[in-house]
Amino acid sequence: TGGLTTIDPGYKNTGSCTSAITFLNGEEGILRYRGYSIEDLADKADFLEVAYLLIFGELPTTTQLEKFHSDIKAQSHVDEDVKKILDGFPKTAHPMGVLSSLTSALIAFNPSSVNVDSEEDMYKAIVNIMGKFPVLVAWALRKRTGQPLDYGDDSLGYVDNILKMMFKKPNSEYKVDPIVSNALDKLLILHADHEQNCSTSTVRIVGSSHAGLFASLSAGISALWGPLHGGANQAVLEMLEAIKEDGGDTKKYMAKAKDKNDPFRLMGFGHRVYKNFDPRAKIIKVAADEVLEALGVEDPILDIAKGLEQEALNDPYFVDRKLYPNVDFYSGIIYRAMGIPVEMFTVMFALGRLPGWIAQWKEMRENKEPIGRPRQVYTGENLRSFKEASDR
Numbered sequence: 001t002g003g004l005t006t007i008d009p010g011y012k013n014t015g016s017c018t019s020a021i022t023f024l025n026g027e028e029g030i031l032r033y034r035g036y037s038i039e040d041l042a043d044k045a046d047f048l049e050v051a052y053l054l055i056f057g058e059l060p061t062t063t064q065l066e067k068f069h070s071d072i073k074a075q076s077h078v079d080e081d082v083k084k085i086l087d088g089f090p091k092t093a094h095p096m097g098v099l100s101s102l103t104s105a106l107i108a109f110n111p112s113s114v115n116v117d118s119e120e121d122m123y124k125a126i127v128n129i130m131g132k133f134p135v136l137v138a139w140a141l142r143k144r145t146g147q148p149l150d151y152g153d154d155s156l157g158y159v160d161n162i163l164k165m166m167f168k169k170p171n172s173e174y175k176v177d178p179i180v181s182n183a184l185d186k187l188l189i190l191h192a193d194h195e196q197n198c199s200t201s202t203v204r205i206v207g208s209s210h211a212g213l214f215a216s217l218s219a220g221i222s223a224l225w226g227p228l229h230g231g232a233n234q235a236v237l238e239m240l241e242a243i244k245e246d247g248g249d250t251k252k253y254m255a256k257a258k259d260k261n262d263p264f265r266l267m268g269f270g271h272r273v274y275k276n277f278d279p280r281a282k283i284i285k286v287a288a289d290e291v292l293e294a295l296g297v298e299d300p301i302l303d304i305a306k307g308l309e310q311e312a313l314n315d316p317y318f319v320d321r322k323l324y325p326n327v328d329f330y331s332g333i334i335y336r337a338m339g340i341p342v343e344m345f346t347v348m349f350a351l352g353r354l355p356g357w358i359a360q361w362k363e364m365r366e367n368k369e370p371i372g373r374p375r376q377v378y379t380g381e382n383l384r385s386f387k388e389a390s391d392r
Ligand code: SDX
Pocket: 010, 193, 194, 196, 197, 198, 227, 228, 229, 230, 232, 257, 258, 264, 265, 266, 267, 268, 269, 270, 271, 272, 273, 321, 323, 326, 327, 328
């Protein structure tokens, strides 16, 4: 057994690293990026400012932010040949698979991105992916909708440019709706980092073998795709739709969620760390009301979601297990009101998480962390002799 006697499935009680980036207190529902509260940042900062804070450790001056943005814009051109890879996918391909593949494909077109030994090379790789990733996100959407691909507009802000690349219709000017722009900016901030969650741990462990930044991010996107992780925001909408189709019978679904023999889970509920409210869910729930009202969108599933939350808060099964709504419970309702299709919800999560993944990967490399290589407790066969096929 290599001397090991116990293991820690899912690393529930294992710390993988020290980190100075994000602080969580699960009991009190506290989340801070580099010491700033998520409430303050969601309310007062913009997404690119928060990306800078996570990656470089300080809120940028106006000059620093302008330089960061212009260096990013200078890298926002994705080689035309990447479109040939995108062309190879069927329209029905899940956008997370497209995004993970194209992120990895970018390495071939940006070979120098794997060299991060100097601070300057690390910076170049970071602004490179910060410039190209939003283009891939928009292209993943446009592939599904059959619309022409767009490279964006350097005169726009970072988030406004993403909206334009996603939603500009071929035959008309695109005017950014400030309600949508502010809502997306806030959502991206709320998703930007979350210490050693599954996908961030994936980015760190892949990077610990000194695989490049883009390869590590591609692996992180795949980990985020799972319905127990970032894929939950899509699963929540599908669950709420099913409940609506089923006549809004939330009690039936609560019973299914509590039935040990039923694999159904109340998606968007529960969290490994938060044993109180997820502070992000609180902010998103308020934003959902504000954004839908401002957009004049009536969405009955918001009421179903609120009904489920109310029932769970009064149900011993959920209260005893400290299961509360997490970041994925209400976010999809806002994305849908903004015209984002449900298959793109986890891609939007990845877009928000990009700076966090980058910051954590950079910290892992700067701390010269050893290659991730856990041990096991062996439970297989003892030594045995080989048998010829005729004797088996
Ligand atoms: C994200 O880690 C992060 O920080 C992730 C994230 C980030 O920003 O990166 O916050 C983003 O991934 C949020 C989580 C999105 N996932 C979902 O909403 C899927 C539904 N939730 C669960 O599958 C679950 O709650 C997890 C995965 C979030 C947490 O799983 P744990 O910590 O391994 O807890 P567990 O599965 O051991 O559950 C403990 C108990 C079990 O019951 P018992 O066996 O003790 O009787 O609670 C039950 C579970 O059955 N339970 C649920 C439930 N979640 C847990 N029962 C019904 N519905 C649920 N959603």
